[in-house]
Amino acid sequence: MISVYRIVPISVLTGVKTIKTVYSGQPALLLVVLAVILAAAMVTPVHAGSPAYHILILNSYNPGLAFSDNEVAGVRQAFSNESADFTIEYMDSKRITTPEYRDLLLQSYRMRYSKSHFDAILSFDDDAFQFLLSHADSLFPDTPVFFCGVNNFNDSMLAGHPQFTGVVETLSRNETIDVALRLHPGTERVLVVTDRTTSGEINRRILEGTIASGRFPVPVLFLDENRSGLSLEELKNKLAAVPPHSVVYFSDFFQDRNNVTYLPGAVMEQLSPVSAAPIYVHGDQYLGHGAVGGMVDSGLLQGEAAGTMAIRVLHGGTVSSIPVYKEGMNRYMFDSNQLKRWNIPGSSLPEGSIIINQEESVLEKYGLWIAAVVLFILVETWIIIVLLLNRRKRMRAEQDLLSSDETLRSLINANPESVILVKPDGTILYSNEVAASRLNTTPAAMLGKDLFAMMPPETAKGRKERINEAISTGREVRSVDERAGRIFDITVSPVPGPAGSVEKIAILAIDITDSQQLQETLRRINRKLKNLSDITRTDLENRTYAILGYINLLGTCPAEPARSEYLEKVQLMIRSLSDSVRFSRQYQDLGGKLPVWQEIRTTILYAFSHVTLGTVRYEIQTGDVEIFADLLLENAFLYLVNWSLEPGNAASVIRISCREENGMFILVYEDDGTGIPEPEKAKLFNPDYPEYRQIFIVHEILDITGITIRETGDPARGARFEILIPRGLYRFLRRTCDKTE
Numbered sequence: 001m002i003s004v005y006r007i008v009p010i011s012v013l014t015g016v017k018t019i020k021t022v023y024s025g026q027p028a029l030l031l032v033v034l035a036v037i038l039a040a041a042m043v044t045p046v047h048a049g050s051p052a053y054h055i056l057i058l059n060s061y062n063p064g065l066a067f068s069d070n071e072v073a074g075v076r077q078a079f080s081n082e083s084a085d086f087t088i089e090y091m092d093s094k095r096i097t098t099p100e101y102r103d104l105l106l107q108s109y110r111m112r113y114s115k116s117h118f119d120a121i122l123s124f125d126d127d128a129f130q131f132l133l134s135h136a137d138s139l140f141p142d143t144p145v146f147f148c149g150v151n152n153f154n155d156s157m158l159a160g161h162p163q164f165t166g167v168v169e170t171l172s173r174n175e176t177i178d179v180a181l182r183l184h185p186g187t188e189r190v191l192v193v194t195d196r197t198t199s200g201e202i203n204r205r206i207l208e209g210t211i212a213s214g215r216f217p218v219p220v221l222f223l224d225e226n227r228s229g230l231s232l233e234e235l236k237n238k239l240a241a242v243p244p245h246s247v248v249y250f251s252d253f254f255q256d257r258n259n260v261t262y263l264p265g266a267v268m269e270q271l272s273p274v275s276a277a278p279i280y281v282h283g284d285q286y287l288g289h290g291a292v293g294g295m296v297d298s299g300l301l302q303g304e305a306a307g308t309m310a311i312r313v314l315h316g317g318t319v320s321s322i323p324v325y326k327e328g329m330n331r332y333m334f335d336s337n338q339l340k341r342w343n344i345p346g347s348s349l350p351e352g353s354i355i356i357n358q359e360e361s362v363l364e365k366y367g368l369w370i371a372a373v374v375l376f377i378l379v380e381t382w383i384i385i386v387l388l389l390n391r392r393k394r395m396r397a398e399q400d401l402l403s404s405d406e407t408l409r410s411l412i413n414a415n416p417e418s419v420i421l422v423k424p425d426g427t428i429l430y431s432n433e434v435a436a437s438r439l440n441t442t443p444a445a446m447l448g449k450d451l452f453a454m455m456p457p458e459t460a461k462g463r464k465e466r467i468n469e470a471i472s473t474g475r476e477v478r479s480v481d482e483r484a485g486r487i488f489d490i491t492v493s494p495v496p497g498p499a500g501s502v503e504k505i506a507i508l509a510i511d512i513t514d515s516q517q518l519q520e521t522l523r524r525i526n527r528k529l530k531n532l533s534d535i536t537r538t539d540l541e542n543r544t545y546a547i548l549g550y551i552n553l554l555g556t557c558p559a560e561p562a563r564s565e566y567l568e569k570v571q572l573m574i575r576s577l578s579d580s581v582r583f584s585r586q587y588q589d590l591g592g593k594l595p596v597w598q599e600i601r602t603t604i605l606y607a608f609s610h611v612t613l614g615t616v617r618y619e620i621q622t623g624d625v626e627i628f629a630d631l632l633l634e635n636a637f638l639y640l641v642n643w644s645l646e647p648g649n650a651a652s653v654i655r656i657s658c659r660e661e662n663g664m665f666i667l668v669y670e671d672d673g674t675g676i677p678e679p680e681k682a683k684l685f686n687p688d689y690p691e692y693r694q695i696f697i698v699h700e701i702l703d704i705t706g707i708t709i710r711e712t713g714d715p716a717r718g719a720r721f722e723i724l725i726p727r728g729l730y731r732f733l734r735r736t737c738d739k740t741e
Helices: 029-041 066-078 099-113 125-139 173-183 198-212 232-240 264-274 299-314 336-341 367-402 405-413 433-438 457-473 513-556 562-587 600-608 633-644 690-703
Strands: 004-008 019-023 053-059 084-090 120-124 145-150 164-168 189-193 220-222 246-250 279-281 293-296 331-335 354-356 418-422 428-431 477-483 486-496 502-511 596-599 617-621 624-629 653-661 664-671 708-711 720-726 730-734 738-740
Touching: 053 066, 053 125, 066 084, 066 120, 066 125, 066 145, 066 264, 066 299, 099 125, 099 600, 120 125, 120 299, 125 145, 125 164, 145 299, 164 299, 173 189, 173 198, 173 246, 173 279, 173 293, 198 220, 232 264, 264 279, 279 293, 331 336, 336 354, 418 433, 457 477, 457 486, 457 502, 596 600, 600 617, 600 624, 600 633, 633 664, 633 690, 690 708
Parallel strands: 053 084, 053 120, 120 145, 145 164, 189 220, 189 246, 246 279, 331 354, 617 653, 653 738
Antiparallel strands: 004 019, 019 354, 293 331, 418 428, 418 502, 477 486, 486 502, 596 624, 624 730, 653 664, 664 720, 708 720
């Protein structure tokens, strides 16, 4: 008999509002649960003084995939009482699977983590697991690895990897089909949805073997019967046309025949409404999106189990003492909304099933439950009264503290901008951490020093004038300063003493550089839109006029060969118009989104990942530098690479290097192919020359934030572009470029 419902936060599991576990038990158990809740409410974990564990999570997929997102939530839940810093790397293996991309990932991880140390690594799903089997020893030597979500595991995989252990993912295909047949008596066939991804093919072969053994009492048929793959629309049409007395088992559909990828929840939300038969699944990421349910695996439990293993080792245990957990962590879960849709009574579900989205009726509430809730409310009321009394005492204490200098210092130091408190003569009384760091010192070292002596003479003179003005007027004075390539909004406020005279001066300096840069960017974007309009209008007018002229000539000169000559010229004009339209389509994306800080080396590597280099090799020596540029920066480098790879260019190597010179960061892009003749260089950044419009687009992308580009190559030695980035638009994560003055 089902008599108790335990309410669990579904936001942790699937994003659905409510979830209930169905099991047999006594209502008195609620009192025990309430006692545990009340005891937990009075205990707060303390992490003060404990060093944080550094944990790397290598996720096979991308953010937004519910199963791997739940694995992350499970790990965080396991570490909820620990002090830990998490670094999460997404491999994006559902969308990009080429060997070249894996090599780029390896190169990127080696570059970024060669000097990093992690206390433990959490590996999510098969791609990350296989990657770490191949590279963990070289990338993260002697670091324990705890995996979860791994399919088709066998012990031989860990040969030579004593630092690996974890949780195996088992897919309950047979159990899910069994429960579907049990919940739908009279079913005549099971229809299977799958795809052509690596995991999809593995799951299909396993299921085909089970079908061949005669395991199921009815035919089990694949909707993609010839393995050619289905588009989403084809799959929707097939599901809408399934015959009566059928059920659907959804195995996989992460990618369709056209290589379009889908998120699990999103694709289920499209398939379920059109399906003429109930859809059963083996993963909880589909629940709440239209699937009925099944014996599902849970990313939350997988992640929590792997995280718990990691904590055991971090607390002094050994990896060898923790065997791989192979039993699976699956359980029956169903969606109440889909049970109602397909007229499936809750009493027919397997015992222990979890039902999400189920609404409780008043009839399900018994007297003892009501009494327990009333008791809970009374205890909560008592706690609230105690907290209110404590709050009142704390407020009185805080009012006393606010009058003290110590409280004032705390408030000032909490400000994210520079705050300095000085005497009228410039003697520093207090400085927060931000102000001290901007002056390359510490708050303690600044105490008692002359503020004006720490500034350039011109800056000190202006600051004295504003302080004198604030003292004489008794009002705050605002101005704008520029220092070391940064722009600051300065507010000087007089602080009167008990007698009313000004005894102190508060100086607030807010860094508005990014705001100014964004305003300048918007002005540049508007200019470029006007340029696009002028260029496109002029092209269209000139070529349209030429086409009309040739058409008039055709009417007066129908004889050959003049007629063919005029027709060829009309076709040439039309192709030129098409080039102008294509150019405007590329140009219109400039400035579509606000610029951001971008790491140069990673951006260049992504650009190279989009092309086939063949025998051409590349060298990147840019170091760890970020620049403030338009989001199309990757396209700018891609266009330069495509230029070097043009047929006839004969480039064999592409080099990208950098240097810092006279307060400017210079990126040098060069190849050893056919150089650009001197007379042609003047045309490179002019939109009037179609053959160079890709280079013109590079110029326009960089110019969004005030970055310039020039061609300085020797025509006999190859192309050489210098990208000049002004101060304030670049910053070093770690200096590796040469610096010259």
